Amino acid sequence: MDREVEQALPIREVDATPYAASLIEGHRDFGYSLETALADVIDNSISAGSTSVELIANTTADEPSIIIADDGSGMSETELVEAMRLGSKNPSDKRSSEDLGRFGLGLKSASFSQCRSLTVISVKDSRTSCARWDLDRVSRRNDWSLELLDDHSAVPGLELLSGDGTVVVWEKLDRLVGGYGDDRAKRVGHLNEALRLAERHLRLVFHRFLEGKKPKIRISLNGRELKPIDPMASTHHSTQKLPEEVLMLSKGKVRIRCYTLPHHKKMTREEWDETGGPEGHLKSQGLYIYRENRLIISGGWLGLARQTELTKLCRIAVDIPNTMDSDWKIDVKKASAQLPPQVRERLKKVVEHFVGTSKRTYRRRGQQLVDETKQPIWNRLQKDGQVFFRPNIDHPVFEAYATQLPDHLREGFYRCMRIVGSGLPIETLHAELVGNAESVIADHADESDLRQLVTSMLEALAGSGIPPDAMPGVMQSHPVLRDNWYLVKKLIEDYLGQPDLPDTRV
Ligand SMILES: Nc1ncnc2c1ncn2[C@@H]1O[C@H](COP(=O)(O)OP(=O)(O)OP(=O)(O)O)[C@@H](O)[C@H]1O
Ligand SMILES: [Mg+2]
Structure with missing residues (x-):
């Protein structure tokens, strides 16, 4: 049926506004973990031009809380209300290259994945605004009315701001207490373990920012500054690097660079463990995809090769701009992506060559070690x-x-x-x-x-x-x-x- 005929037909309309209570609960389950949720909130701080982000995790309190405070541009009350709106921005809008956001969802969906109460206090031009989503309130009322708190003296974290900036406060951490609600010791242990994993994740995904590659940012957890973990060990004197290859595509440039990590005997135990991570080097080999310098995928060959013992020191850094988000199918959590066909084709060749050379070198080296030993045992x-x-x-x-x-x-x-x-x-x-x-x-x-x-x-x-x-x-x-x-x-x-x-x- 052609469009004109279709438009001529009478239509009936009915209000199908989503139910606030069920939709907002649904936003809790995008699949975030504490580490990906924290990273998503810190993305916002980086996009807002922060130079420092302080994480304060109060794990031992009766009502534990997590606070993320930055010294970025801050928001006016109107901007804060927009920021708290689900889907505050259109994913197809063009963003600046410093902007790590895309969907207008992260602040809310990342926070709700971990807590039932999200309060944001923001200072811009010396004016303070404060807004809160409390899921129990939304559930009771089943509407989208956002609480604005003129009296925010009881909200923790404001003291962390000395000028413009934003504080995100997570309370009612129902998901983070791991079902140990009444067992305080177990609850604290569980929360601290999740924070330990999160700390490593943040040191890894933001390593280029922590290293001072623009923009430089400092992140601390309970007062302790996080040190970067460079998965390429690119400044280690024994790391081998191939020249960078640049793919010029219609929506931007993709940069590819192959690294071979040093043999474990040439690294300190700490360097070896840090670059290998909790799963070890075998599982950490592969592609490291950076979107505007922020790591979104760390390791695995995305179907281009197998993870083998002989290639476990091979890592390829792939840098992509945010202009290619839809081609890469970047997800809301910024924790997964798919290779666009043109990139996949080229990367397949790069991976085959790199991985193949590495395997041959390894085998030859092993063989020579025995064959060239004088008077072997x-x-x-x-x-x-x-x-x-x-x-x-x-x-x-x-x-x-x-x-x-x-x-x-x-x-x-x-x-x-x-x-x-x-x-x-x-x-x-x-x-x-x-x-x-x-x-x-x-x-x-x-x-x-x-x-x-x-x-x-x-x-x-x-x-x-x-x-x-x-x-x-x-x-x-x-x-x-x-x-x-x-x-x-x-x-x-x-x-x-x-x-x-x-x-x-x-
Ligand atoms: N710490 C912050 N400082 C200043 N502005 C912020 C801060 N956090 C959020 N905002 C504003 O709120 C908006 C909504 O943030 P939110 O994380 O929900 O979505 P996004 O960053 O636009 O996209 P994505 O869903 O990909 O994260 C941001 O675009 C930004 O304008
Ligand atoms: Mg965001």
Whole structure:
């Protein structure tokens, strides 16, 4: 039916205004967690030009509360009323590149996901305005009337403002007490644990702002300043970075940059744990998508590759502008997105190349480590397309011992060594190494074993004409000796009678 005919038909109209009580309750379940909810409120502070955001979590009070105070532009009463309106802005409106908002919902939906009472106090040009949504009141009245509080002296948090700025107060934290309403100790424990997770999330998603890349912002939690967590470890001297690639698309530029994190031995324990996060490096590899410098997706390959042990140090930073929000299908929480087809096509190639190179380098490195070790304790052998490891019975330590044995015991010794080789627990090793490689270590070698190993190796090296100054280098190709280098170096110095050998360790 064409439009003109359709318009000519009589129509009946009926008021279908949504029910306030049920709609506002529905806004509690967009799927926020405490961490994504806090991040959404802080987005508003950043958009309002704040330089400082203070989070105060009063977890031990009878009525716990969370306060988020910023020193941004603040709002007049009219602006505050608009801000409190659900759907205060149209998602298709154009926003400035500093504006992290999109839907006109975040302040309300993020807050309601955690609490039943949202109060906002804002100071602009020295005038203070205060408004509140209390879900119990909305539920009773079933209308959209917003409370304006002329007397806000009882609202916590105003003292945090010294000039223009905004304070968001969450009270009636029904969702955050984790069902432990009456059990105070458990309730406090649960809330503190949620805050601990949230703290890491904020350090990660706002790391570029905390690092001082424009605009610089300071965020504190109960007075403690949050330090950034850079998931690319981009300032670490051992991080490898490929040149940035820029995709010019009709709605803006997408920047892509590949990083390979340093091997765990080159990072401190703290750096390793922080970049790996609670789920570890295996799960944290992948794409890191930043929207206007704010991290919205951290890790995972979005279907472009598999998360494997060999690629666990690979991370790709993808920077997108807010002009492409609808193409990326950014959600209200700013915690998920989908790759637009053009970007997906290009990223697929980048990921395949990057991940493929990384896997090859890893394999080659592993192979070389064994193949290039002089006089290895284990030999890496290949036969019929299969790789296996066998104790090297020609190693000087074993050989020196075997020659001391009477003939009838020597064969028994070799047999024991072969059994050790065929009993290598490959499946267990594999299971342990996946996702947890850095905590699987070789058994500890005690000092007398090391002394025996070093002495017989040095004797064998001397016997095969290796000059003394080349000996430390050969010894270092051995993982067990390299890992105990301080002691091993001393043993070599004693053997050679040369104190203070140059430390050529790589
Ligand atoms: N801390 C703040 N300082 C100044 N203005 C604010 C603050 N918080 C919210 N506002 C105003 O309230 C509006 C509504 O905020 P809200 O978070 O609900 O939606 P949004 O940020 O526009 O979009 P989104 O739903 O994507 O977050 C903002 O656009 C902003 O104008
Ligand atoms: Mg917002």
